[in-house]
Amino acid sequence: MSTATLRKSSLAGGQAPRWLPFAVGAGALVLGAALASLAGFSIGLWAVFAGLLFVVAGPAVVGAIEGRRKGVDALARYLVYGAFLLALIPLVSVIYTVLARGLPGLDLNMLMTSMGGVTGATDNAAAAGETPVYGGAYHAILGTLVVTFWATLMSVPVGLLTAIFLVEYSGGRISGLIARIITFLVDVMTGIPSIVAGLFAAALFVQIFDDPSMRMGFIASVALSVLMIPTVVRNAEEMLRIVPNELREASYALGVRKWRTIAKVVIPTAISGISSGVTLAIARVIGETAPILVTAGFVTTINANAFSGWMTTLPTYIYYQIVTPTSPTNPGISEGRAWSAALILIVIVMVLNLLARLIAKIFAPKTGR
Amino acid sequence: MTRIAPTEPETGEAPAERRAPRGAGPSGSPRQDAAFSGLALGASLLILVVLAGVALFLCLQAWPVVGAPAEEFYGGEGFLSYIWPLVAGTLIAAAIALVIATPVGVGVALYISHYAPRRLAKPVGYVIDLLAAIPSIIFGAWGASVLAPRIVPLYDWLGAYLGFIPIFAGPASATGKTILTASVVLGIMILPIITSMSREIFQQTPVLQQEAALGLGATRWEMVRMTVFPFARAGIISSVMLGLGRALGETMAVTLVLSGGPFNPSLIQSGNQTVASEIALNFPEAYGFRMNELIAAGLVLFLITLVVNMLARFVVSRYKEFSGANS
Structure with a gap:
């Protein structure tokens, strides 16, 4: 303490100028370009080198000016910002890809027709420019809605109760x-892989009907509700728990029975959270592919009956259009359809997510403050 | 939480003599009360039944595998030699995905909770949630058609300069459809899980502790290291475990990205396969014994994810007393 007065305090010491990150950034860009061109230039390589240089050099300079602790702090800050930017890359890339490849094929034809009657020859003709592209995803959209509807119908009452x-x-x-046992089991259920849920539903119906090739939309709904129930339970439980106890007590004090208190006081108070949770759960299962793949089969024609016949949903439609193109010689047409279907699917999921947020906001109980 | 004195015993069996005068008044009758609580109990027990059903029917359908002669299995060498490459592929893919996703996920969570400008934090959180909402099939299609071709140069470089390490043994796949690409896609998919869970716990760190640290002259990073991380340790671990569970069971991304094959120690060549992807690829055309075999594989996958989830829960409960994050 006594001798430290002579030394320069690290608090009052030199501070890095505000323009430092920009200067280091510019330097990193230039040096990165140089290094990248040494190793065969490409944009990606440039970005990687420049980013690495920036993350190393920036904190190093700060550390040299402000001391080691500030340097470590700067390193952590750069890394955290870097992690964020890194996470944005796939998101932007996925959304760009889906839009760029899906939008051209997205028309009324895509929305309103099925793949019934569309063969490799039709696609070849379309690829040659003789005819427009026929065939769409109407049956898949319908199948998605039907399967999800039944799954929701089964999961929500069970989950809520x-x-x-x-x-x-x-x-x-x-x-x-x-x-306690149920809570534990719900936890276990949360961890069931979607494909295992599909296998369970398939195994269940094979066992019941003794028909190994048993496939229909409803089996897929059962599989999806296995995935959906834990989500609904978890969310509804959380929402019910934050309902203030005073509300229940006030209701009991008025002589209202317990079930009526729950039905008329507790649930209405929590309904915004519950319904937004249900919407999110729907959004989560609507994009599931694997369980549908093993339970509902795949068809090219329209089938709105979940209880008989095979059924296609958007995810399986995308999968089969990519894996087994309608025309093996011109797979581009099928891929275009797949991306358009992917766009439709993303739009549905996003709309559901937005809807959940809106519900939570609009129907939130008014607080007295 | 204070308990509310109920108007009848908890079991829901209302005594008959305490009947409301006119049955169902505006407050309802005891019988309705009993019916309602019975309904709630019934729904809960249904979950028990469903889960027991999952285990039971999977076991029933997988049973023929037990004791079947080795030649009947796919590959003709018995169930164990059929399943171990699949399990190995699953574990490898999930492990790499975790290695990729954990630092980035925690970093993004930290960005949202402690680094981003206030006004930006909320929309950024929403954007990351969007990443979680994108269906896996779309990630798979993206990985196969966008990521795989672009990642080939990296594999060539790895094969050329780090080829002496067995996992990077060349020659690298020309299509990029390798288990490493699949792992990267898996990592991207589990990143939002890790982020959203960690973020929530980071935000619950007691503000007083953080302010105390800053007040003592800690830099922001030191504050994070001394207050946020100790508080959130259990939460981070359980979020990572949850991500691991998801990565183990994820199907479509691997199915579309990986051009599978027998076990291959090199990560940058085609080959390897995961359990989930193997089932998805083969189940639609499977019949007879092959179907039983695939269901048995599904059972193995179920057990693996079960163990991982139990482990996560155990870790959380061990750390629970040190942190208020999991109450």
Whole structure:
């Protein structure tokens, strides 16, 4: 302490100028370009070298000016910002790809017709420019809606009631034990891989009907609801738990029975959170491919009946259009359809996500403050 | 949470003599109460039944595999030699995905919770959630048609300069459809899981602790290291485990990106396969014994993810007392 007065305090020491990151950045760009051209120039290589130089040199300079601690701090800051930018690359790339490849093929034909009657010859003619591209994803969109509808119809009541049990009826010794077991099982269910859920549904119906080639939309719905129920339970439970106890107590004090309190007070208070959670759960399962692949089969024609016949959904449509193009000699046409279907799927998922946010916002209980 | 004294026993069996005068008044009758709680209990038990059903029916359908002669299996050498390359591929792909996604995911979470300007933090969080909402099939298609061709030069470089390491043994695949590409795609897919969970816990770090650290002259990084990370340790671990579970079970991304084959220690050549992808590729055309075999493979996958999830839960419960993040 006594001798430190002579030394320059690190707090009052030199500070890096504000323009430093820009200067280092410019330097890194130039040097990166030089290094990249040494190793055979490409934009990606340039970005990699420049980024690495920036992350190393920036903190080094700061450290030299402001001391080691500030240098480490700067390194952490650069890395965190870098991680963020890195995470944006795939997102931007995916969305750009889907838009760039999906938009050209997205027309009324894509939305309103099925693949019924579309053969390799049709696609070849379209590739040669003789005819427009026929065939669309109408049957797949319909299938997606039907399968998801049945899955939702099964999962929401079960999920919601389970959450009510966990939150409202788990006070006793036995029911508390049951609640703990159920919570544990819901956790286990959350971790079930989607393909295993599909296999379960397939195995279940094979066992029941004793027909190994049993495939229909409803089996896929069962598979999806296995995936959906834990999400709904988890979310609804959380939402019910944040309902203030005073509301329940006020209701009981008025002589209202427990079930009626739940139905008329607790659930309406939590409904915005619950419905937005359900919407998110739908958005999550609507894009599932693997369980559908092993349960619903694949057809090219329209089938709106979940209880008989094979069914196509958007994800399986995309998959089969890519893996087994309608015309093997001109796979580009099928790929175009796949990307258009991918665009439709992304739009559906995004709309559901936005809807969930809107619901949560609009129907949120008014607070008295 | 204070418990509310219920108007009847918890089991839901309302005593008959306490019946409301006119049955269902505006407050409902005890019988309705009992019916409602019974319904709630029934729904909960249904979950138990469903999960038991998952295990039971998978086991029933996988049973013929037990004791079947080795020649009947795909490859003709018994179930073990059929399944181990698949399990190895699954574990390798998931492990690499974790190595990629964990630092980036935690970094992004930290960016949102502690580094980004206030106004930016919320939209950025939303954008990362969008990444989570994109269906896996689209990631698969993107990985196969956009990422794989572009990553080939990197593989060539790895094969040329690091080829002496067995995992980078050349010659590199010309299409880029290797297990490493699949792992990168998996990493991208589990990144938002790690990010959104870690972010939530980072944001719960007690503000007083953070301010105290800053007040003592800590830099922002030192503050993060001393207050945020210790608080969030269990949360980060469980988010990573959750991501691992997802990566293990992810199907379509691998199916589309990887051109599979027998086990291959080199990550930059085609070959290897994961359990989930093997099932998805073969189940639609499978019949008879092959189907039982694939269901048995699914059971193995189920057990692996189960163990991972249990482990995550165990870790969280061990650290629970040190952090309020998981209450």
